[in-house]
Amino acid sequence: MSGGTSLYQAVILDHNRQPRNFRPLPAAASQAVAHNPLCGDTVEIGVVVRDGEVSEISFQGESCAVATASASLLTETLQGRGVPAALSLCDQYVAALAGTADPPELPDALRPLLTVRRFPGREQCAALPVQAIRAALRRFSGAD
Amino acid sequence: MSVVDPVNGRQVAALDVERIRRDFPILRREVHGKPLVYLDNGASAQRPEVVIEAEADCYRRYYANIHRGVHALSQESTSAFEAVRGKVKELLNAPSEREIVFTRGTTESINLVAQSHVRPMLKPGDEILITAMEHHSNIVPWQLLCDATGAKLVVVPFSDAGELSLEDVASRITARTRFISVMHVSNALGTINPVLEIVRLAREHGLTILLDGAQAAPHMPVDVQALDCDFYVFSAHKLYGPTGVGVLFGKYELLQAMPPWQGGGDMIRSVSFERTEFAEPPARFEAGTPNIAGVIGMGAAIDYFRALDPAAVFAHESALLRYAESELETVPGLRIIGNAAAKAGILSFVMEDAHPHDIGTILDADGVAIRAGHHCAQPVMQRYGVPATARASFAAYNTMAEVDALVASLHKVCDLFGR
Numbered sequence: 001m002s003g004g005t006s007l008y009q010a011v012i013l014d015h016n017r018q019p020r021n022f023r024p025l026p027a028a029a030s031q032a033v034a035h036n037p038l039c040g041d042t043v044e045i046g047v048v049v050r051d052g053e054v055s056e057i058s059f060q061g062e063s064c065a066v067a068t069a070s071a072s073l074l075t076e077t078l079q080g081r082g083v084p085a086a087l088s089l090c091d092q093y094v095a096a097l098a099g100t101a102d103p104p105e106l107p108d109a110l111r112p113l114l115t116v117r118r119f120p121g122r123e124q125c126a127a128l129p130v131q132a133i134r135a136a137l138r139r140f141s142g143a144d
Numbered sequence: 145m146s147v148v149d150p151v152n153g154r155q156v157a158a159l160d161v162e163r164i165r166r167d168f169p170i171l172r173r174e175v176h177g178k179p180l181v182y183l184d185n186g187a188s189a190q191r192p193e194v195v196i197e198a199e200a201d202c203y204r205r206y207y208a209n210i211h212r213g214v215h216a217l218s219q220e221s222t223s224a225f226e227a228v229r230g231k232v233k234e235l236l237n238a239p240s241e242r243e244i245v246f247t248r249g250t251t252e253s254i255n256l257v258a259q260s261h262v263r264p265m266l267k268p269g270d271e272i273l274i275t276a277m278e279h280h281s282n283i284v285p286w287q288l289l290c291d292a293t294g295a296k297l298v299v300v301p302f303s304d305a306g307e308l309s310l311e312d313v314a315s316r317i318t319a320r321t322r323f324i325s326v327m328h329v330s331n332a333l334g335t336i337n338p339v340l341e342i343v344r345l346a347r348e349h350g351l352t353i354l355l356d357g358a359q360a361a362p363h364m365p366v367d368v369q370a371l372d373c374d375f376y377v378f379s380a381h382k383l384y385g386p387t388g389v390g391v392l393f394g395k396y397e398l399l400q401a402m403p404p405w406q407g408g409g410d411m412i413r414s415v416s417f418e419r420t421e422f423a424e425p426p427a428r429f430e431a432g433t434p435n436i437a438g439v440i441g442m443g444a445a446i447d448y449f450r451a452l453d454p455a456a457v458f459a460h461e462s463a464l465l466r467y468a469e470s471e472l473e474t475v476p477g478l479r480i481i482g483n484a485a486a487k488a489g490i491l492s493f494v495m496e497d498a499h500p501h502d503i504g505t506i507l508d509a510d511g512v513a514i515r516a517g518h519h520c521a522q523p524v525m526q527r528y529g530v531p532a533t534a535r536a537s538f539a540a541y542n543t544m545a546e547v548d549a550l551v552a553s554l555h556k557v558c559d560l561f562g563r
Contacts, residue, residue: 007505008502008560008561013560017497038517039501039517039518039532040522041532063531064500065499065502066501120508122501
């Protein structure tokens with residue numbers, strides 16, 4: 001594949017068609033929403049934390065393939081992680097999307113999304129779910 | 145060769161599109177190894193060589209500040225700048241050059257009217273009438289005004305097809321209505337609104353009215369005397385001209401009654417700490433050094449557009465729209481948003497399985513530039529229950545072959561995203 005279609009690798013198309021953890025947010029979850037004012041996209045995240053770990057994470061909303069696949073892969077990746085580790089993974093992911101760093105410890109599952117660096121304006125689509133995840137997790141971090 | 149002007153049925157000369165394309169240097173470039181297919185004209189059009197040259201020529205040969213120098217360059221700049229008022233007057237068939245105010249664009253023109261014409265007459269409970277299809281620039285200035293004065297914003301709805309009904313407009317005019325502001329052509333739907341009839345309603349109720357011509361003035365003949373509107377506004381950059389330059393046409397007696405909107409140099413007759421006398425319009429509304437070369441560039445753009453013949457441009461873009469609408473029917477799962485009977489060359493659509501952003505990225509790989517987003521018309525998106533649309537919008541230089549490129553690329557989107 002070349003050009004614009006190279007952004008849409010099989011894994012991204014798959015997670016867009018059948019997003020994992022895409023379901024109504026449980027009432028007990030810490031919820032947060034992120035909007036992209038440029039396109040009107042919305043990603044809502046719900047996180048349940050037990051014993052300091054992400055025990056359940058799901059999302060809802062209306063967004064493009066990149067944001068949807070990003071939310072789907074992120075929720076899969078964050079499942080079972082401790083809150084500080086989950087927040088630090090968010091930081092690594094955003095830095096990798098911006099191209100300012102390529103952290104070796106970034107899970108391979110998220111790497112297909114790094115192709116967005118070659119597409120003008122699209123890294124903010126991949127980063128959209130992170131805003132909501134960070135906001136939903138910060139309530140448990142004790143940092144602020 | 146001639147074609148029939150869809151507005152009044154008269155014959156107009158067909159555009160020589162291949163010749164026009166040669167006037168636009170940017171159309172020779174490639175994007176991702178493919179010829180550029182520029183279909184984002186609703187956001188901003190490209191510039192012909194004559195416009196680029198007019199701006200550069202000002203800087204190269206005769207640039208100086210205007211309205212104040214006794215030296216040769218200042219006089220040359222001033223006369224080139226002021227000559228553009230005459231060109232705008234001709235473009236809009238305005239009665240007088242004194243009714244042409246230069247601004248930074250449509251947005252500033254609307255804000256100027258809101259602050260200088262409408263604000264002084266508002267009392268709490270008064271109403272400003274707009275429509276549900278307006279661009280944010282014809283919503284937010286009125287909301288700010290309502291917040292400051294206690295006035296109310298009244299919004300006329302539109303139909304599923306994207307059309308306003310005159311009954312809906314008329315029924316929302318009350319004893320408290322003070323002003324009406326309506327877009328001539330919708331940037332998100334392409335609808336050409338019945339502005340002549342809406343102005344007539346305003347007249348019947350003794351109201352003043354603004355028409356937002358941002359998507360109309362670059363695409364069709366506009367006659368402010370025939371329309372009888374009080375204010376008409378547009379931006380140069382959608383009319384093959386520079387960014388940061390726009391126009392406010394206002395009836396002279398209204399402009400004369402309006403207080404200044406910004407204070408500064410160039411808008412005064414005399415200043416002392418006790419009392420400042422303001423200049424007559426249009427200078428009263430042009431505080432500070434304007435975008436001199438930009439205005440001169442707009443003059444060249446207007447000359448270029450008028451030489452093409454606005455009626456011929458409209459006929460050409462209408463033909464492109466009809467062809468594109470029929471070709472888009474071949475794309476599975478594609479739905480056109482905005483099906484008004486009267487439409488300008490704007491084609492908004494959504495696809496069942498692909499988000500507008502993803503459509504935009506795949507088309508970009510084929511060199512096809514469209515807009516994906518809410519087009520600064522979020523209430524319109526909400527009306528149709530979509531977060532965004534993809535939008536192709538046409539200009540004089542677009543071709544049927546470019547419509548074919550758009551459609552071919554949309555089939556690729558289907559192949560990739562179709563279930």
